[in-house]
Each structure stands twice: as structure tokens, then as C-alpha cells.
Amino acid sequence: MSEVLVLAETTAAGVRKPTLELLTAARALGEPAAVVFGDASDQVVSQLAEYGATKVYAVGAPEMQEFLSLPKAEAVVQIAQASNPVAILVTSGPEGKDVAARVAVRLNAGIIPDATTVSLDGDTVSAVQTVFAGRFQATSQVLRGPAVVTMRPNATSAEAAPASAGVESVDVSVSDGAKGAKVDSREPKVSTGRPELTDAAMVVAGGRGVGSEEGFGVIEKTADALGAAVGASRTVTDQHWAPHELQVGQTGKTVAPSLYLAAGISGAIQHRAGMQSSKTIVVVNKDAKAPLFQIADFGVVGDLHAVLPALVDEVAKRKG
Amino acid sequence: MPTGSGANQATFAGELSVDGSTVSIRRDTDVASERVSVSLPAVVSVTDQTGEARYPAFKAIMGAKKKPIQTMSLADLGVDAAQVGWSGASSKVVDVSPTPARTAGTIVNDDGTGAAQLADFLAGRGFI
Ligand SMILES: Cc1cc2nc3c(=O)[nH]c(=O)nc-3n(C[C@H](O)[C@H](O)[C@H](O)COP(=O)(O)OP(=O)(O)OC[C@H]3O[C@@H](n4cnc5c(N)ncnc54)[C@H](O)[C@@H]3O)c2cc1C
Numbered sequence: 100m101s102e103v104l105v106l107a108e109t110t111a112a113g114v115r116k117p118t119l120e121l122l123t124a125a126r127a128l129g130e131p132a133a134v135v136f137g138d139a140s141d142q143v144v145s146q147l148a149e150y151g152a153t154k155v156y157a158v159g160a161p162e163m164q165e166f167l168s169l170p171k172a173e174a175v176v177q178i179a180q181a182s183n184p185v186a187i188l189v190t191s192g193p194e195g196k197d198v199a200a201r202v203a204v205r206l207n208a209g210i211i212p213d214a215t216t217v218s219l220d221g222d223t224v225s226a227v228q229t230v231f232a233g234r235f236q237a238t239s240q241v242l243r244g245p246a247v248v249t250m251r252p253n254a255t256s257a258e259a260a261p262a263s264a265g266v267e268s269v270d271v272s273v274s275d276g277a278k279g280a281k282v283d284s285r286e287p288k289v290s291t292g293r294p295e296l297t298d299a300a301m302v303v304a305g306g307r308g309v310g311s312e313e314g315f316g317v318i319e320k321t322a323d324a325l326g327a328a329v330g331a332s333r334t335v336t337d338q339h340w341a342p343h344e345l346q347v348g349q350t351g352k353t354v355a356p357s358l359y360l361a362a363g364i365s366g367a368i369q370h371r372a373g374m375q376s377s378k379t380i381v382v383v384n385k386d387a388k389a390p391l392f393q394i395a396d397f398g399v400v401g402d403l404h405a406v407l408p409a410l411v412d413e414v415a416k417r418k419g
Numbered sequence: 420m421p422t423g424s425g426a427n428q429a430t431f432a433g434e435l436s437v438d439g440s441t442v443s444i445r446r447d448t449d450v451a452s453e454r455v456s457v458s459l460p461a462v463v464s465v466t467d468q469t470g471e472a473r474y475p476a477f478k479a480i481m482g483a484k485k486k487p488i489q490t491m492s493l494a495d496l497g498v499d500a501a502q503v504g505w506s507g508a509s510s511k512v513v514d515v516s517p518t519p520a521r522t523a524g525t526i527v528n529d530d531g532t533g534a535a536q537l538a539d540f541l542a543g544r545g546f547i
Contacts, residue, residue: 115449115450167428167429168430169428192448193447193448194448196430197430203509208509209509211510230515235515235516235517236518237512237514237515238514238515239510239511239512241509241510242508242509243509276425279427280455281457282453283454284453285451285452285453286451286452288449288451295449301546325541343468350467358546375518379546381537381540381541383533383537387528392526393521394521395523395524397524397525397527397537397540398523398527399527399529399533399534399537401533402529405529405534406529406533406534406537409534413534413537414541
């Protein structure tokens with residue numbers, strides 16, 4: 100079985116969930132081998148192995164953190180040229196897309212960005228993309244490998260499949276040309292104590308219907324009662340009622356939680372593009388004609404400022 | 420490995436400023452907010468956070484119609500025909516089909532019991 104390179108993303112808390120999803124997807128194509136930039140700690144290695152990594156390439160060179168994307172791309176190209184993988188899986192995000200594009204150009208390989216699933220038929224890698232604001236599913240084949248595929252977080256679920264992974268240190272000499280974009284500072288996002296939007300099993304999202312920045316507080320209270328992440332429509336983030344990183348939709352985050360509870364959101368196509376793959380959709384809106392009701396598993400036609408506080412009380416009652 | 424043009428690159432800028440021959444950007448990833456600087460010439464890509472679009476006025480639109488358009492051939496650009504189009508493609512779309520439609524479920528009017536009914540639904544699906 101060929102190797103499948105998985106570009107791992109790690110934080111101080113360990114391996115990020117989208118990476119575990121990539122490892123899960125990689126197992127259908129071959130033997131997952133993770134590439135770790137920076138410290139391949141025992142915790143990181145054992146987490147990767149738990150999700151099926153049979154090998155970990157550890158790239159320790161400080162340039163990986165000091166410059167944007169290109170040193171990582173050079174490292175991946177070097178590893179790929181030596182190990183000849185069938186595919187290279189990367190998380191769709193600013194950095195992943197950057198690195199993936201560079202790697203594909205350098206390897207003269209085909210790339211499929213923003214895939215939701217990936218599969219292998221003979222030697223051919225195919226991937227499915229959700230396109231046209233979620234209205235169509237496009238399946239593409241890579242004609243020249245290794246297939247470079249960036250995958251959307253949350254499109255597949257991460258399932259453990261314990262393996263044992265040996266660590267191989269990789270020495271990379273980074274070219275001067277790759278040192279063009281210097282990272283002057285990197286501030287980790289401050290944790291709100293709530294689940295991260297793209298990782299969360301439940302999301303409570305608010306739209307213009309909350310009325311104001313203070314009004315958005317009812318969304319946060321509902322999310323906290325359920326233990327959910329907080330999301331918002333673009334109207335809300337544009338008005339600065341909530342931070343931009345909470346925006347769900349075509350130009351924001353794509354989420355696919357088990358539960359998406361939308362309150363005061365009309366359901367514009369650009370918003371739906373970011374949430375319509377959610378397993379259960381609940382809508383609270385005072386307008387019975389709001390388009391989001393059409394894809395709701397359960398809907399309440401009513402004022403969110405009445406329904407949500409009452410829901411918080413109900414949840415408290417039931418949780419005892 | 421610079422871009423093919425030899426220029427530096429800085430991508431996904433949410434904020435952008437130029438000082439002399441240096442471009443500085445802010446770039447937000449899922450886990451961090453980064454400040455990055457590159458020297459010119461540079462290819463910079465931006466997100467919709469960088470600013471409001473300025474839409475052209477009628478006069479500018481009419482003016483644009485009179486601008487010369489230069490046509491270039493592959494040979495002008497020194498590109499081998501085998502590298503582009505069908506023969507150069509490294510991937511191909513084999514199927515496009517509509518996403519299965521979702522159907523609407525139960526919709527209730529809030530007569531004062533909306534929240535309780537919603538809580539029943541959520542509890543029934545194991546969310547509470
Ligand atoms: C290129 C482009 C990209 C875009 N990208 C995104 C994106 O990524 N994400 C996104 O969300 N949007 C995006 N949009 C904007 C999108 O088109 C909509 O304008 C936006 O989603 C509307 O937000 P909303 O539903 O909060 O507001 P509205 O459409 O104004 O809806 C507000 C809803 O709240 C209801 N309401 C009002 N008061 C109450 C109350 N007291 N109780 C209950 N309900 C109430 C109303 O009935 C209404 O249905 C994009 C648009 C463009 C053109």
C-alpha cells in the first residue's frame with residue numbers, strides 16, 4: 100500500500116481535530132503518514148498514531164514557523180519526492196491552501212481544493228466538492244499524481260484506528276526564495292471557553308433578528324446552556340455585534356455540526372452554504388416565510404427574545 | 420521557491436498596508452492572528468475583510484470601454500500548448516449532480532409553549 104501524506108496541524112493543546120479527520124480519510128487511500136512541523140512531542144505522535152498514522156515525519160527547522168507557507172511547501176515536496184505518496188491531504192484553511200497549491204505546482208501534480216470526501220479507484224484518486232453555494236456535488240479525478248487534496252473541516256468525522264507510528268526526522272534546507280514572507284508576530288486566538296465553531300458538535304447562531312450587540316447575548320446564553328459553539332450571520336459580524344471569526348457562510352466558516360440552531364437568521368443562500376450539511380437544523384424566526392424554515396427539522400415561529408430565554412430555562416429544568 | 424514571477428507572496432490578507440517597499444498584512448487563521456511582511460515586488464491576495472468595494476461610476480465604465488485590449492498568444496507568452504487546456508489538465512471533473520434536497524420538518528407557532536416543544540425535540544434527539 101502506498102503512503103498518504105497528511106499535513107498535521109498542531110497547537111499547544113495537541114493535534115487539531117481537522118487533522119484527525121484527514122487521517123481518517125487517508126486510511127481509505129493507503130498508509131497515513133503524518134507530517135509535523137515543529138515539535139513532534141510524544142503526545143502529538145501518540146494522538147496521530149491513535150487515528151491511524153503509521154509514520155510521522157518531523158520537520159523541526161525553525162523556518163517552518165518564521166515564514167509563511169513556502170518553507171513548509173519545500174519540506175513537503177522533499178518528503179514526497181522521497182516517499183512517492185499516492186496522495187497528499189491538507190486541511191482547507193488559509194495556510195493549508197497556500198501550502199497545497201505550492202506543492203502541487205512543484206510536483207506538477209493535480210490538486211482538488213475544498214473536498215468533502217476522497218476515494219481511491221485502482222490508482223486513481225477522486226474527490227467530491229460541494230459547489231455553487233452547496234447546490235451541486237462535483238466529483239473530480241486527479242490525472243497526474245500525487246493527488247493533492249485540501250479537505251474541508253467537519254466534512255468527515257474523525258474515527259480512531261490505533262496504529263503504531265515511528266518518527267522520522269526530516270532535515271530540510273530551506274531556499275532563500277522561500278523566506279520572502281516573514282511572520283512578524285503570531286497571536287494565538289484567545290479561548291472563549293466555548294467549543295471552537297468548526298469543531299463543535301452543536302452550534303447556536305444568531306442573525307439580524309437579535310437586534311443589537313446586547314441582543315446577541317441571548318445567543319451566547321443559549322449556546323452556554325447547551326454547551327454549544329456560537330455562530331453568526333454576516334449581518335451580525337458586519338455590524339460588529341459579534342467577531343468576524345464567528346461568521347458562518349460562503350465567506351465565513353463552513354460548519355456541519357450535529358445540531359445547528361439558527362435564530363433571527365433569514366436563510367440567504369450565502370448563509371446556507373456554510374451550514375446546510377448540519378445533521379439537525381432548528382430555526383427560530385418570527386417570520387413564518389423565512390426561507391431557512393424550508394430546511395429546518397424543527398422550527399418555532401416566534402420572537403427569539405421570548406423563545407430562547409424560555410429554552411434556557413427549559414434546558415436548566417431538564418438538566419436538573 | 421518563490422512564485423513563478425520571482426515575486427514574494429502574502430495571501431489571505433484581512434488588513435493591508437504599504438510602507439516604502441514593504442507590504443504588511445494581517446492574516447487570520449483558525450488558531451492565530453498573524454502579522455506578516457514581504458518586500459516588493461509581491462503578489463498579495465486579500466479577503467473581503469480588507470475594505471468596502473468601490474464600484475465604478477457610469478463615466479468610468481464608459482471610459483473602460485475605450486481602453487485598448489491586447490491579445491496574446493501562447494507563443495507570445497512562451498507557453499507550450501501541451502501544458503495548457505485539455506492536454507495539460509492535471510484533473511478532470513467526471514460528475515456533477517444536485518445536492519439532495521432537505522425537506523422541512525415540524526414547524527410550530529409560539530403560543531407560549533414554543534420553547535417547551537423545542538426542548539422536547541432537542542431532548543428527543545439527545546441534545547439536552
Ligand atoms: C458575496 C456575498 C457573500 C456573503 N457571505 C455571507 C456569509 O458568509 N454568511 C452570511 O450569513 N451571509 C453572507 N452574505 C449575506 C447574505 O446574503 C445575507 O444578507 C445575510 O445572511 C442576512 O443575514 P440575516 O439572516 O442575519 O439577516 P436578515 O436577512 O435581515 O434576516 C433577519 C431575520 O431575522 C428575523 N427576525 C427579526 N427579528 C426577530 C425576532 N425578534 N425574533 C425572531 N426572528 C426575528 C427576520 O424575520 C428575518 O428573517 C453574503 C452576501 C454576499 C453578496
